Amino acid sequence: MYSHLPATLLHLLLVLPSLGPNGAVSALPSLNFSGVSIPSLWNGDRRDAGWSSLFPHAASSHGFRVKRGSSASGSSSFEYDQNGTSFLWVIQDTYEGQSFFDRFGFYSDLDPTHYVNSSTAFSSGLAYVTNDNKVIMKGDNTTWLPQGTDRSSVRVSSYAQYNTGLFILDVDRAPWGCGVWPAFWTLGGGTWPYTGEIDIVEGVHDNQHNQVTWHTGENCSLTPSANFTGTVVQTNGQDNLDCYGNSNNNAGCGITEWSRASYGPTFDAQGGGVFAMKWDDEGIAVWSFYRAAVPADVVSGQPDPSGWPEPVAALDPAGCDPITNFVNHSIVFDITFCGDWAGNSYATSGCPGTCAERLMDPSNFVNASWIINSLKVYKKQIISGRVSGAISQLSSPSLSVLLGSTLLFAGLSLLGLVL
Known part of the structure; x- marks a missing residue:
């Protein structure tokens, strides 16, 4: 009965006051009208004078959170950065299953551990993917060695490099044991340490606290x-x-987690869990979650760090610029035996004998394995945009319902007041 054109014009008139000098809309939180999920074109500062005054039930039922939000359908979540810009974490890279090793190179240079190349790793069973798509990387636990011989193991680095992101590692098991020094970390390209190193998961021996x-x-x-x-x-x-x-002997600056479920036998006994690192211009933060505590948004593939507890470790930009100090980082997994940390600390670790003696018996390394479900890297997707871009995000059915019902009635009400 009524044309959609007046409602469309009214919609644009309502939006114009929220535009910046360049026509930018600063945020796009979501609302739901009659089950149709649409982005709002009002920024957080205008929410009370905007949609909430026209549609109080919609505003009260979904709410507007200053630092995070979610779409009405629950299909995605958004956050606001320190400048008030809204964004989503969207998937950039997924490392899992049969294609996992296609995207990693094997390191085999000289090291206290005998890191093997890809062909040796695959042929000797130190790296493989199970039928149920679990990624396995392990140290040799079958070969007896003469004293003084390095034990074979695996170190891999991603071909892709990153300069920010949200990194989420889901593992069933992480390596541990006397003489074992595993790590999940990122390493900058160029001369160490000037492009940075971030050790996300690291420990030695039978420790129970990740560092x-x-x-x-x-x-x-x-x-x-x-x-x-x-x-x-x-x-x-x-x-x-x-x-x-x-x-300080290459110690770097470190933080030890408080939870016993963050490393070693207790972590594995809990069924593993998730380690997450958020790296952006607001700093670098790390979380760990044992299996029963993994957030639902992580499980669903829609991570929302603003809703997680405080991180276990954080590097604040007030003391360290997270962008200029960390450049072109590859992702690294390794399992080292003895070496600088595990070797030098062995005498005070409570482990039996010496580290060199420990290396001889393969049965000492049955727990020196990574069992990985997935590693996912997310990037920020800015939601803010110009009006044309915002409107283009609406599907045709959503736009039709929106303009043909809710905004039409709102438009008539406003026109009645004006006239």
Whole structure:
């Protein structure tokens, strides 16, 4: 009975006051009208004078959160950065199943551990994918060695490089044991440590607490007052706040998690879990979740870190620029035996004998395995855009219902008031 044109014009008239000088819309939270999910064109500061005044039931039932939100259909979640710009975390890369090793190179240079190349790793059963798509990487646990011989193991690095992102690793098991030093980390391209290193999962021996560490060039330090639940690592009673990789025996700046379920036998006994790292211009933060505590948004593939608890570790930009100090990072998995950390700390670890003696017996390394379900890397997708872009996000049915019902009635009401 009524043309859609007046409602369309009214919609645009309502939107124009919210535009910036360049015609940009600063945020697009979602609303639901009669089951149709649409993006709102009002920014957070205008929400009370905008949609909520016209449609109080819609506003009250879905709400507007300043730092995060979700679409009415629950299909996605959005956050706001420190500048008030809204964004989503959308999938960039997925590493899992049969194609996992296609996207990683095998490191086989000299090291205290005998890292093997890809052909040796696959032929000797140190790297493979199971029929149910579990990715396995392990140290040799079948070969007896003469004392002084390095045990074979695996180290892989992603071909892709990253400069920010949300990294979510889901594992059933992570390596541990006396003489074992595993890590899941990222490493910058170029000269170490000036392009940075981020150790997301790392530990030695039978430790039960994961350690997160950053190694950088000069002028980067850990801010102990930042919001995180872990404990700053110390050397000789002093907090390791200087992240410079070439100082303090390459210790970097580190934080130890408080949870016993973050590393070692307790983590594996819980069925593994998820490690997550968020890296953007607001800093670098790390979380760990044992299996029963993994957030639902992670399970659904729609991660929303703003709704998670405080991170276990965080590097604040006030002390370290997360963009300039960390450049072109590849993702690395490894299992080291003895080496600088596990070897040098062995005598005080409570483990039997010496690390060199430990390496001889393969049965000592039955727990030195990664069992990986997936590694997913998400990137920020800015939601803000111009009006034309915002309207184009609506499907034709959604636009028809929107303009033919809800906004039409709102338009008539407003026109009645004006006339």
